[in-house]
Amino acid sequence: MEAERISDLERLLPLVEKYGLSVVLLFLFLIFAYVQWRAVATGKLVPREMLDRALQDNDHLQEILDSERKAFMQPTLEVLQRLKIDHNAVNPENTEDRGG
Template sequence: MEADRISDIERLLPLAEKYGLAVLLVFILLIIVIMQWRAVAKGKLVPREMLDRALEDNDRLQEILDSERKEFMQPMLEVFKRLKTDHHQENDQDRGG
């Protein structure tokens, strides 16, 4: 097994001398990055169950936030509605008078 690795290294060394070690390392790193990107895209890196659970948690928390926002904004909406009706009444009186 060790002899196989040594023979592989001996075959790679002339390439490293010819093209430079940095180019070979960039090529190897590029292959690794592409493999990782494909694993993420296909869902092999993150199990589908975990993604589904995270999306369900996100939906549940968004509903909680929406209900709290609705309770918080309700008094402000009532003020705006009263201002709007008051503004329309004032405009109608100005036009008729």
């Protein structure tokens, strides 16, 4: 294992001398970023079971939020419905649409 790493370094050192350390490190970083992006895209980095579980948890929490939002907004909706009914009761001949 150590011999393999040393041989890799021996191959990289002439490139570092020729092009500079920053260019070689940038090239290595781009390769690493591409490999990581590919692993995420193909599902090798995160197992599919964990992703499915996270999506199910997200759906469950969204349902809870929707039910709380509905309970919270119910009084406001009732007031708006009463206002609409009262407007029609006061002026039955006025059927003008006000864009609302």
